[in-house]
Amino acid sequence: MNGFRKILQGIYFVYACLLFLILMIPAALITLIVSPLGPIRGGNLIYKACGIWADIWFPIVGIIPSKTGYKVPAKGAEYVYVANHISWLDAAIVVKTFRHPMRPLGKAEVGKIPIFGFIYRKAVVMVDRSNPEARHKSVQRLKSVLRKGVSILVFPEGTFNETHLPLAPFYDGAFRIAIETGTPIKPVLLLDTYDRMPYESNFSLNPGRCRVVFMDEIPVIGLKNEDVAVLRDKTHQLMAEALIQVQASWIASKLNDNI
DSSP, X not given: OHHHHHHHHHHHHHHHHHHHHHHXXXXXXXXXXXXXXXXXXXXXXXXXXXXXXXXXXXHHTTEEEEEESOOOXXXXXXXXXXXXXXXXXXXXXXXXXXXXXXXXXXXXXGGGSTTHXXXXXXXXXXXXXXXXHHHHHHHHHHHHHHHTTOXXXXXXXXXXXXXXXXXXXXXXXXXXXXXXXXXXXXXXXXXXXXXXXXXXXXXXXXXXXXXXXXXXOBOOTTOOGGGHHHHHHHHHHHHHHHHHHTTOTTSOHHHHHTO
């Protein structure tokens, strides 16, 4: 039975990946056409094209995203979204469930992937964490995006959470940007992407639900740069407590036993 299940898993994975790439081709063509419109107008159109791609791909591979606590920001309202990072599927879920203009901060190395990488480079603010100068430029670009009325998304853990705790430690960047631009933090929980495609195995993609929880915003009015750590730790605590409460599947069983 296990052997037969592995065969089915392999067939499903190939099917999902082929559809992923085929549907990326028209998205790449749209990206090529609208890119000359600039990083804001063109970027917004590219993000919409990615949303259409997600609207098609997710149903035909049997992955069912759902979102709760969600309210479209009023015109002129921006957020610094911060989300946990636990799967390669996180990026795809983002474009499916964030339906208003938004720019994620993404790893520069992902931009090297054929077809997808071309779209990725135009749709995100890329960062090379190994290069301090590149990190600084990325921060400035994120601030510029916010000033032009577009929200941003940061995975403050920096990379996959491999600790088997609710969250890995957070970096300061998102919270410093929020304070310096006066933009509220909006925590987001990606609850089931680990079950659909855990970071340990790229070949384990499987159908099922993918819940996304948009938590209450955290205001930053009155905060100063010396409050970055306080804001960071407060956000980390609220998100970790929520993940424990819903018993997120990647949390070590011994931790759940102690709750």
